[in-house]
Amino acid sequence: MRRPGMWIALGAVTLGVVLLGASGCGSSSSNGNASNVSTGASVNEVGKPGGTIKAAWHGGIDFIDPALAYYQESWQIEYATCVNLLGYPDKPAPAGYQLQPEAASAMPTISSDGLTVTFTVPPGKYKFNTGEPVTAQTFADSLMRDLNPKQVSPFVSFVASSIEGADGWNGKGTIPGVQVNGDQFILHLTKPNGTIEAEMATPFMCAIPHNLPISPKGVTSIAGAGPYYIASYTPNQSLVVKKNPNYTGPRPHLIDELDFGQFAIDQNQGILETKNGQLDWCPDCVTAAQSLPLSQQYGDGSPAAAAGKQQMFISPEIEVNYYAMNTANPALSNPLVRQAVNYAIDRTGATKQLGYKAGIPTDKYLPPQVPGASIEKAVYPLTPDLSKAQALMSQAKAAGVKTPINVLVYSTQGVQSATNRMALLTQELKPLGINVTVKYYQRAVQFQEEGVKGTPMDIADEGWLADFPDPYDFLNILLSGHSILPKNGDNFSYFDNKSYNDQMDAAATKVGSERAQTYGDIATSMKTDQAPWAAWSNQTNYDFFSSKIGCQLWEPSYGMDIAALCVR
């Protein structure tokens, strides 16, 4: 239920340009430092309807099929063209990450044992562009299609284990845990699942027309019930999104049409064309190198922005960059040493290496959009506190830790900011008697190597981009002992603490403010006494538009909100 930075990297790849995740291309507001990152500067702009936006992608998208789409870019499209049971409103944070009913008439009712989740879907409240009404059956269709083994959807690994009879379903007949009863769409769970609402709000659960064929290659034509629908799609070539004439919901839908005419645009050239107005938007074109000049000329606080024509937007991602310290290897097995590392590193310095406003330093495990982030306390300093670090090291030595400690760090190859960051880290840890050796890998190889249980790696230079703003996606996935696998694991600090495992398991079943409170507290205490990570920044996303386009809104879960855009 999560995309490591890599999936963005897929979208952002280019010749040696920023690889996300381990390296950096984001930032976000955290530690009260959010002021310099916009949350959608043009929200209050009143747009007029009509107009076409000409857009292009540098890296293209993977799929438009909701069962398969998994790039950040394709989720933006899904967000504009889908109706879900529950949805995130087209509003900036914090309202934008509060789930609210969409096709469902209200938030689901959950039985007292937490095992039955019931959504009520008034039929015909939403209609596809074809006229077909959205009903409770629509969502059963969507879920069953996702769970069909022939569809090979990544959503299987999100929910299959928690829905009764879904794990190992052969695709024939029905699933006991998925039930439609009149207007009711009912899920029977195997165990209480605090993320079930968030999961039902992902694009995987997009309303799909009845009888949409199973297609492991992904359908290329699909009706939509959201404010927009996909009018045409040619893989690797073009995508046309048009206003859904049957849409009567509350979401914005001003522009008539959005055309992605190119999937392979060069990033620099895309910027040139956007400046020229030949292109209106290229969501993955702005690189770290371009961000400073573009921000100065067109960003928040620029003369253009003052004249109401801001074109450059920097917005927070649900992402955290961190050093995962391997608790299973002897080098950093003592929590005192890991705490010392947390005091010794320069979070601000490392963030600066990412590029202009490309990140915001933080020590929190939970990105600010995630419930619980405001509960989690800031513990470690953003700039090094060497005396504190050394004091902790002395304590550690008193407890039997021998220096010098030699640590092996895995980082990303071919990314300048990663190389710089590693140089910083080496310097910072030296006074503690920790000698750093860095091994650089291609991004895809790096996390694969880190995920092999028993790896000699002591520190992983990592980043994590969430699919939806939920603390489970960070803590349980990345720091629970259950996430340690022989291969392809995600718990790179190999942190396996019985007490915390239990706490996290319990928190996962909680909902609402209780959930936020519990996770926030877990994060604080885990970070303070065990310190399996040293989190150091949240990343931001860049968007650059032509002067023609307004009404930019950064929706915290999906990013730049396509449905909200307008022509100035």
Place this chain on the structure above:
Amino acid sequence: MPLLDVKDLKTYFRTDDGIVHAVDGVSFSVEKGKTLAIVGESGCGKSVTCMTIMGLNAKRNTITEGQAIFKDRDLLKIDPDELRKIRGNEISMIFQDPMTSLNPVYTIGAQLREAVQLHENVSKQVANSRSVEMLKAVAIPRAETRMDDYPHQFSGGMRQRVMIAMALVNNPDLLIADEPTTALDVTTQAQILKLMNQLQRDFGSAIILVTHDLGVVAETADDVMVMYAAKAVEKGGYEDIFYRPEHPYTWGLLGSLPRLVAEGADLKPIPGTPPSLLQPPSGCRFHLRCTYAFSPCVPDVPELLPVGGESASDHAVACHLEPEFRRRESHDLLHEVMAEQQV
């Protein structure tokens, strides 16, 4: 009046290293139907002399002086287009290396016909039959079919025959043959020379035969010019050069002739190497290698003067030695050789 009269010919090349004095004031003439042999060591300017007459030097870096009167026209001064009409028609040339002198991408038939049609407005058929005839004349078997073959399908000797056929196809008055046999084996050499002699009788062309092989000269030449370092050092009839040579360099050349060199003979190949033509030696250019050199040889350039006595002869030599001494020495050296050969 001679067919070709060359007077004080000078050809200099501008190069990155300086000016190469490749031919430095050479005069000679060729009579109708006669053969003039130009002999000398490698690099003495034989080829450049021929190329200059033909106007084949690159204009870019060549300086030419003197005269080359051919049928009342100075080949060095006439309009390039005039000269082009003479080339291959009235004066033909064959080159040292038959392997590379034919264009590899055209049949020899095409190349022969081209030679005809460049100078005469005749049909392809006429050009073709003339070419076939010529191929037959140079004794190429199955001439008709071989017309369609490409040069690489011929042996070296056969190619040289083709070259000769191509040179003679327009029945030229003068044939310049620049070492036509050097690249060939001895048997083929002999065949080609015999062929040339025979063709000269049949067609009546005059020939300038360039060679550094005196054996070849002996078989074909009427007149001989000996060149050394861009200058003529001795000139005369075949008999003058072979039986009464007066220049120490000519003696040396004859010394390298296997026929004449016997064991124990004093005649020896000339020691040392020819001088650079970038900065030729002062005085007599041969003085550095000449065993007879004495004081005047270093500063003074010897003139090419008629050899006294037999005034009817064209025999001339450029040497500071006393004429009497030269004659005696020449006689002694050659006599010695003859004597030994008769033993």
Place this chain on the structure above:
Amino acid sequence: MVRYVIRRLLWAVVLFIAVTLLTFIMFYVIPVNPAAMVAGKAATPAMIKQVTHDLYLDRPLYVQYGHFMKELVWNHSLGYSYGNRQSVNSIIEKAAPVTAAVVFGGAILWLLVAIPVGIYSALRPRSKGDRVAMVGVLAGISAHPVWVGYMLSLIVGYKLNLLPIQGYCNLRGASAGQSCGGPYDWFMHMLLPWITFAILYSAFYVRMIRSSVMETLNEDYVRTARAKGAPERTVIRRHALRNAMLPVVTMLGMDIALALGGAVFVEIVFGLPGLGYWAIQSVFTFDLPIVIGTVIFASIMVIIFNLLIDLLYAVIDPRIRLA
């Protein structure tokens, strides 16, 4: 001739096997688990195992290669993209014409420039024109195509707004969502890529043609032609140029492979989704089937092209034809 052709054909088959095997080994021994990539990061071990099996990855390498070759030769299938599950064939089908347009259009342009300039330079060595040409050559060779591409885009496209700088337009007309299409748009969009492409290669070719022509002009048979009394124009056209073009034709054949390398830069800078673009893009995303597919397809094209060049060569050079 027949034997020559058969020899060439056999050689082409050997090359094909070597190339596929090498590519296959090269990309399959890199330490990324393709199954994990296909199954997604959230995959369970069971899912990875299934995908591993589906992709033949649990079989020994030679079985994988055999399967791959069987698919390739029998079903003409290069497999499916890990990234978006499109068949690699369909991707290449779309990418190949783009690259062909870049390479052949570029080649025509570069020959149109290089042949006259190279010949002119060779005929007038050290003249003013030659010197200008040689400086141009040096500049062309030293300038990286990416830099040239960006400069052209910035000046011709962005500042002067004369030509479009991005994207490929369908020759047959715009498809939905594309703002350009048809021969005119296609041509206009290809102009800057062609120029960029041609700058590098025409520089190479000017130099090569110049030296080839100069060398040929020194050949004995050219002297023979002059001695025959052929006018200078005939000497150059009939005797020198045809021979001078022989090495150029060979080079052209070999440079198609090189040109594909150049096409990578041009395609990336100008947003042309051709083979080069896909090769690079898929290397970065570890989409191995596309990497292998494009490499193999390109290799096959190079092999075929070289075969054609060899045959063409035989037509113009009798020494080969008759050997």
